[in-house]
Amino acid sequence: MQQLVDQLLQEGYFQGLPKDAIYAGSMILAAFVVLSFFVAPLAGITSWLERRVWARIQSRVGPNRVGPQGILQWLADGIKNLLKEDIIPAAADKWLFAFAPYVVFVGFLATFVVIPFGSQLIVADLNIGIFYLLAVTSLVVVGILMAGWASNNKWSLLGGMRSAAQIVSYEIPAGLAVLTVIFVAGTMSMQGIIKAQGWAPWDWLLFYNPFTFVAFFLYFTAALAEGNRTPFDIPEAESELVAGYVTEYSGMRFLFFFFAEWGNLYVIGAIATTLFLGGWQVPPVTDNPVLLGILQFVVFFLKAYLWVFVAMWVRGTLPRVRVDQLMSLCWKYMVPLSFICLLGTAAWMVVFPKGNRVASIGMFLIGLVILGLFFKRVNFQIRHARPELYFKPYI
Amino acid sequence: MSEAVHAESEAFHTEDMTISMGPQHPSTHGVLRFIVKTDGEVMREAIPDVGYLHRSIEKIGEKVTWHGYVPYTDRADYLAAMFTNQGFCMAAEKLGGVEVARRGEFCRVIACELNRIASHLISVGTFGQDIGAVTPFLHALRERETINNLMEEICGARLTYNYIRIGGVGYDITPETCGRITQFLDHFESIVDEYNRLLSYNKIFVERLANVATITKEDAFQYNIVGPNLRACGFKWDIRRDIPYSVYPELEFDIPVGTGEKGTLGDSYDRYIVRIREMEESCKILRQCLQMMPKGPAIAKVARKFKPPVGEVYVRVESSRGDMGFYVVSDGSEYAYRVRIRTGSFTAMSLIDKISRGLMVADLIALIASLDVDAPEIDR
Numbered sequence: 001m002q003q004l005v006d007q008l009l010q011e012g013y014f015q016g017l018p019k020d021a022i023y024a025g026s027m028i029l030a031a032f033v034v035l036s037f038f039v040a041p042l043a044g045i046t047s048w049l050e051r052r053v054w055a056r057i058q059s060r061v062g063p064n065r066v067g068p069q070g071i072l073q074w075l076a077d078g079i080k081n082l083l084k085e086d087i088i089p090a091a092a093d094k095w096l097f098a099f100a101p102y103v104v105f106v107g108f109l110a111t112f113v114v115i116p117f118g119s120q121l122i123v124a125d126l127n128i129g130i131f132y133l134l135a136v137t138s139l140v141v142v143g144i145l146m147a148g149w150a151s152n153n154k155w156s157l158l159g160g161m162r163s164a165a166q167i168v169s170y171e172i173p174a175g176l177a178v179l180t181v182i183f184v185a186g187t188m189s190m191q192g193i194i195k196a197q198g199w200a201p202w203d204w205l206l207f208y209n210p211f212t213f214v215a216f217f218l219y220f221t222a223a224l225a226e227g228n229r230t231p232f233d234i235p236e237a238e239s240e241l242v243a244g245y246v247t248e249y250s251g252m253r254f255l256f257f258f259f260a261e262w263g264n265l266y267v268i269g270a271i272a273t274t275l276f277l278g279g280w281q282v283p284p285v286t287d288n289p290v291l292l293g294i295l296q297f298v299v300f301f302l303k304a305y306l307w308v309f310v311a312m313w314v315r316g317t318l319p320r321v322r323v324d325q326l327m328s329l330c331w332k333y334m335v336p337l338s339f340i341c342l343l344g345t346a347a348w349m350v351v352f353p354k355g356n357r358v359a360s361i362g363m364f365l366i367g368l369v370i371l372g373l374f375f376k377r378v379n380f381q382i383r384h385a386r387p388e389l390y391f392k393p394y395i
Numbered sequence: 396m397s398e399a400v401h402a403e404s405e406a407f408h409t410e411d412m413t414i415s416m417g418p419q420h421p422s423t424h425g426v427l428r429f430i431v432k433t434d435g436e437v438m439r440e441a442i443p444d445v446g447y448l449h450r451s452i453e454k455i456g457e458k459v460t461w462h463g464y465v466p467y468t469d470r471a472d473y474l475a476a477m478f479t480n481q482g483f484c485m486a487a488e489k490l491g492g493v494e495v496a497r498r499g500e501f502c503r504v505i506a507c508e509l510n511r512i513a514s515h516l517i518s519v520g521t522f523g524q525d526i527g528a529v530t531p532f533l534h535a536l537r538e539r540e541t542i543n544n545l546m547e548e549i550c551g552a553r554l555t556y557n558y559i560r561i562g563g564v565g566y567d568i569t570p571e572t573c574g575r576i577t578q579f580l581d582h583f584e585s586i587v588d589e590y591n592r593l594l595s596y597n598k599i600f601v602e603r604l605a606n607v608a609t610i611t612k613e614d615a616f617q618y619n620i621v622g623p624n625l626r627a628c629g630f631k632w633d634i635r636r637d638i639p640y641s642v643y644p645e646l647e648f649d650i651p652v653g654t655g656e657k658g659t660l661g662d663s664y665d666r667y668i669v670r671i672r673e674m675e676e677s678c679k680i681l682r683q684c685l686q687m688m689p690k691g692p693a694i695a696k697v698a699r700k701f702k703p704p705v706g707e708v709y710v711r712v713e714s715s716r717g718d719m720g721f722y723v724v725s726d727g728s729e730y731a732y733r734v735r736i737r738t739g740s741f742t743a744m745s746l747i748d749k750i751s752r753g754l755m756v757a758d759l760i761a762l763i764a765s766l767d768v769d770a771p772e773i774d775r
Contacts (some may be wrong), residue, residue, distance in 0.1 A: 055529055058529065060533060109433065154414045155414070161435075230527060240756060315755065316530050317528070318528060318597065319597060320526060320527025320528075321599055321602070322603055322757045323757065324436075384588070
């Protein structure tokens with residue numbers, strides 16, 4: 001981004017304007033483009049896809065009216081919510097109530113700065129990339145707590161408190177799992193972490209050693225909890241807390257929370273892909289930089305979206321845990337296990353400073369076996385599902 | 396010094412939060428209201444506030460004719476309307492000395508057991524939904540839809556049937572419908588296994604329910620808990636077996652009781668699994684009935700102006716929510732002198748205050764779901 005502006009400046013564009021203003025302007029322009037042409041459709045289409053996938057799991061049809069197969073449903077919902085009355089309860093803390101959705105939204109949007117969609121396609125490759133990411137996602141909890149408190153509603157308050165406890169707790173196993181990767185990669189830059197991996201699965205940090213393998217699942221579970229996803233969706237548990245912290249929200253402010261939730265789903269997948277699954281690494285098939293860029297983007301996008309799909313699948317299958325069970329899962333099992341992963345990786349790096357290729361390939365094979373067992377189980381369930389399965393992808 | 400501390404502790408104090416849960420809460424199964432006092436997430440007390448769905452069904456019984464009251468009984472428990480039909484009709488028959496047509500009895504049992512499956516499907520499905528798994532609910536409703544279609548074939552209605560009449564049933568069950576019921580049973584018996592794989596043995600689900608809101612046998616007796624909730628406490632009591640009515644003595648079926656397999660005896664999980672097993676037993680009963688059904692009329696001849704002699708009766712039927720009693724007094728006129736309905740949900744509500752103390756808010760939802768209380772049945 002900066003190189004492009006520098007190049008334009010050298011070629012004599014924008015004469016007479018202060019340099020800082022041009023940089024700032026270009027940043028705002030880039031943010032606007034990313035926001036409207038990538039993030040908004042991404043979150044929207046994720047919401048549509050989730051509703052479709054979920055509907056299929058529940059033997060329903062799902063939204064299929066707006067646009068082909070209902071793919072524009074999110075646009076219709078967005079317009080509808082924009083036109084709705086923005087109700088602020090009389091007893092609410094007006095400023096905090098109105099401000100809370102934006103805090104959540106900013107916390108989620110700021111993550112897109114460091115997500116590497118390709119070797120060139122990144123807004124800013126900060127040298128503390130992953131650290132920045134953990135920091136800005138913490139902003140979401142501030143917004144949720146604000147929403148819960150400002151609504152002046154007891155259900156909202158309970159939801160906000162639950163969310164604060166949950167997100168703060170689950171940041172620890174998530175952070176420790178990320179730390180194992182930082183140990184191996186030796187850098188906190190997102191591009192640096194991807195460059196420490198290769199395109200082949202056995203070069204991924206997921207299969208680096210048994211500890212990173214476990215750390216991946218710890219990260220994914222903790223990230224689901226941080227993103228308020230089932231089975232950890234207790235802050236907005238609709239059967240218990242009506243709608244949790246969003247109980248009093250309506251219209252666009254309500255939508256902002258869900259915009260952030262669905263967008264966050266992709267961010268979870270993107271971080272998992274960057275850290276453990278080789279990011280945008282592709283086999284050296286072409287020298288054309290444009291083609292290579294597109295290929296990298298597609299590979300990264302699909303890898304990240306796979307985890308979005310897994311999260312949807314999990315949501316369609318599992319019940320919700322209770323608050324105390326959620327906390328005991330985190331503090332009694334996940335935090336100690338992530339510490340073991342961290343120490344184990346550290347010990348591994350002392351023993352094998354350059355990594356162990358045999359172990360990596362062995363882990364890869366173990367991974368394949370686990371995947372095979374998983375699909376065998378899925379196949380068993382499908383064969384024993386008595387209702388006729390409907391494989392047709394569209395109705 | 397100590398005084399200062401004392402003064403400060405008085406100035407800075409905490410108090411329990413009072414939450415009004417309902418009547419518009421998503422998981423109170425209709426319009427229940429609980430006044431919940433909580434200390435954070437832990438409940439101090441949960442007082443049920445009933446009466447939001449009161450429709451004076453018992454009073455209406457004194458104002459309409461004996462035949463005319465049957466459709467009103469549907470509304471007393473719209474998830475299991477067959478049993479209320481049957482309860483009132485049995486009371487009227489006992490008063491009037493009407494002999495029910497034998498084929499009619501079998502039709503009644505078939506309709507009732509189908510209704511029991513439908514009602515338990517709702518119970519099990521909403522149970523999953525209250526715990527946070529939405530998928531089982533829709534899968535359960537899918538099967539219930541088939542039952543609704545069968546009911547529509549049998550009696551023309553899908554929810555409030557008005558099928559059972561004094562002296563028999565309104566419409567005979569045709570052989571085609573019998574074939575469809577068999578088809579449904581073949582399909583459904585393995586579906587129960589699917590629910591077990593999806594929900595019953597799910598680790599999270601078991602953890603949420605095992606050892607939660609345990610009802611001891613003594614509590615169950617004291618508070619007059621009936622039906623599946625009582626059987627979940629390990630006590631084998633079923634009106635169909637112990638105070639037999641209709642053709643149930645001729646049928647072979649088990650009475651599933653709670654075993655405390657995942658936690659303690661009488662916990663929420665037992666109440667859930669008893670319902671799952673009752674659905675299997677209902678399938679068994681249905682198959683037997685379809686085979687044993689005799690030929691003949693489905694309804695006995697009953698005077699249109701039905702005037703039972705003076706007297707009072709109390710009949711009990713095993714509804715899907717347990718022992719449902721009809722106390723009916725006749726003064727020999729065209730109208731009943733008094734109709735009183737005793738339902739399982741109402742007594743179950745009285746227990747909630749006792750066992751909910753010290754539970755989490757989320758557990759209260761599980762408790763309500765596990766008792767399978769049904770707002771129209773509580774208030775009538």
